[in-house]
Amino acid sequence: MNRKKPNIKNPNGKLGILTPGMGAVATTFIAGVIAARKGIALPIGSLTQMGVIRLGKRTDGRSPLIKDFVPLANLNDIVFGGWDVYADDVYHAALEAQVLDERLITQLKDELQQIKPMTAVFDKTYVRNLSGTNVKKGTSKMDLANQLMEDIRRFKKENNCDRLVMVWCASTEAYIETSEIHQTLESFETGLRTNDERIAPSMIYAYAALKTGVPFANGAPNLTCDIPALVELSHHTKMPIGGKDFKTGQTLMKTIVAPGLHARALGLRGWFSSNILGNRDGAVLDAPENFKTKEVSKGNVLDGIFNPELQPDLYGNIYHKIRINYYPPHGDNKESWDNIDIFGWLGYPMQIKINFLCRDSILAAPIVLDLALFMDLAHRAGMYGIQEWLSFYFKAPQTAPGLPPQHDIFKQLSKLENTLRYLMGEDLITHLGLDYYEELIKEYEALLHLDK
Numbered sequence: 001m002n003r004k005k006p007n008i009k010n011p012n013g014k015l016g017i018l019t020p021g022m023g024a025v026a027t028t029f030i031a032g033v034i035a036a037r038k039g040i041a042l043p044i045g046s047l048t049q050m051g052v053i054r055l056g057k058r059t060d061g062r063s064p065l066i067k068d069f070v071p072l073a074n075l076n077d078i079v080f081g082g083w084d085v086y087a088d089d090v091y092h093a094a095l096e097a098q099v100l101d102e103r104l105i106t107q108l109k110d111e112l113q114q115i116k117p118m119t120a121v122f123d124k125t126y127v128r129n130l131s132g133t134n135v136k137k138g139t140s141k142m143d144l145a146n147q148l149m150e151d152i153r154r155f156k157k158e159n160n161c162d163r164l165v166m167v168w169c170a171s172t173e174a175y176i177e178t179s180e181i182h183q184t185l186e187s188f189e190t191g192l193r194t195n196d197e198r199i200a201p202s203m204i205y206a207y208a209a210l211k212t213g214v215p216f217a218n219g220a221p222n223l224t225c226d227i228p229a230l231v232e233l234s235h236h237t238k239m240p241i242g243g244k245d246f247k248t249g250q251t252l253m254k255t256i257v258a259p260g261l262h263a264r265a266l267g268l269r270g271w272f273s274s275n276i277l278g279n280r281d282g283a284v285l286d287a288p289e290n291f292k293t294k295e296v297s298k299g300n301v302l303d304g305i306f307n308p309e310l311q312p313d314l315y316g317n318i319y320h321k322i323r324i325n326y327y328p329p330h331g332d333n334k335e336s337w338d339n340i341d342i343f344g345w346l347g348y349p350m351q352i353k354i355n356f357l358c359r360d361s362i363l364a365a366p367i368v369l370d371l372a373l374f375m376d377l378a379h380r381a382g383m384y385g386i387q388e389w390l391s392f393y394f395k396a397p398q399t400a401p402g403l404p405p406q407h408d409i410f411k412q413l414s415k416l417e418n419t420l421r422y423l424m425g426e427d428l429i430t431h432l433g434l435d436y437y438e439e440l441i442k443e444y445e446a447l448l449h450l451d452k
């Protein structure tokens with residue numbers, strides 16, 4: 001240890017994890033954490049629970065589990081809550097989502113039945129393919145925000161929580177762009193009072209969270225907290241924020257494969273990505289205005305990894321197309337196909353085909369857990385505003401204005417790990433490794449008597 005460790009408050013007491021949206025992802029996350037605490041199943045895919053981190057030199061042999069290295073909330077101290085436009089408790093919502101085995105859900109029935117969604121802030125113009133009735137009524141968007149703040153305070157008190165975190169797990173909203181109403185906290189608050197149509201429900205949740213001292217992460221591709229007004233609020237209230245869109249499925253695969261092709265300076269001519277999925281998320285994305293939000297979030301990944309302007313001979317002419325099709329028979333078991341046209345030495349073409357038969361919510365659930373635990377850690381460590389070190393978990397990472405996002409999953413992981421090392425006062429790892437060789441060479445040359 002060679003650096004002063006920042007002061008991190010201990011994770012004493014209970015952590016409440018609140019999810020707007022209690023559909024496939026949220027119920028799979030909640031059921032999974034409860035199953036893990038009962039020892040029924042392992043929280044696989046969660047870096048905080050299963051991942052290790054190397055500390056010091058390779059020769060030191062120090063690679064603890066991340067949860068043993070950084071002071072994270074314990075799974076036994078987590079309490080769950082949330083909002084949904086459907087009133088089903090989490091037991092029934094998990095059965096409805098058809099992600100997890102019915103036998104597993106039945107084993108957890110007592111706990112899951114206790115968790116009931118609070119009434120949602122919902123606006124059909126943002127998600128036209130849903131029509132639930134568990135919805136708040138209010139005189140204005142500001143009134144709805146106040147009702148959410150009341151829910152948050154009540155939840156915290158009734159569940160005796162020390163801290164809360166909010167992770168957006170609700171449907172993808174219709175595409176909108178940042179406009180003047182989103183520019184400052186003042187104009188945003190005026191918009192809340194005057195019911196401005198450019199303020200989406202997800203923004204109202206994010207506003208309520210940040211106002212009540214709750215860190216906020218956005219798992220969907222909507223703008224939500226990625227607007228200057230809410231970044232400003234996160235600085236006023238010193239709350240961590242992050243987004244957008246959980247990195248699962250096809251984009252996860254893309255950001256694993258693309259950095260490898262780029263590393264070998266292989267050329268890329270085209271990348272056609274097609275998906276079929278049949279869950280409620282798929283039904284929502286069947287509306288063109290909601291699909292547009294997803295398409296934009298997925299679309300920038302390749303440019304971010306290949307940087308065409310730096311190597312135009314290799315990447316100056318990429319054709320990138322993404323298709324998502326609603327196909328009910330597949331349910332949550334998304335299937336994706338990628339056709340990748342690459343070229344090598346002297347321009348000779350080659351092809352790669354990827355057919356990923358994945359389970360969307362099985363990949364997303366551990367991300368919800370990790371984001372909640374890391375956002376809580378960030379808050380206890382005094383970090384606030386955009387948490388770019390959590391880009392690892394997002395398809396379209398939120399960054400400070402003018403800063404291009406990092407999409408390469410290996411660079412994202414290295415940034416995340418170095419942030420943890422930094423927080424704990426450990427040496428950052430650059431993988432330079434010359435120091436090992438300096439020592440080895442000295443020993444080796446001494447053996448050969450070349451050191452004289």
Ligand SMILES: NC(=O)c1ccc[n+]([C@@H]2O[C@H](COP(=O)([O-])OP(=O)(O)OC[C@H]3O[C@@H](n4cnc5c(N)ncnc54)[C@H](O)[C@@H]3O)[C@@H](O)[C@H]2O)c1
Binds near residue numbers: 097123364
């Ligand atoms: N599953 C994945 O791998 C994955 C990956 C990236 C992003 N996402 C995003 O995560 C979100 C959740 O996905 P899912 O598969 O659980 O979808 P889902 O349709 O099963 O669940 C979303 C839930 O949100 C509720 N909802 C919608 N608007 C709401 C509001 N304003 N307030 C409260 N509740 C609201 C819906 O009623 C629904 O129950 C989606 O936006 C999806 O695009 C999922």
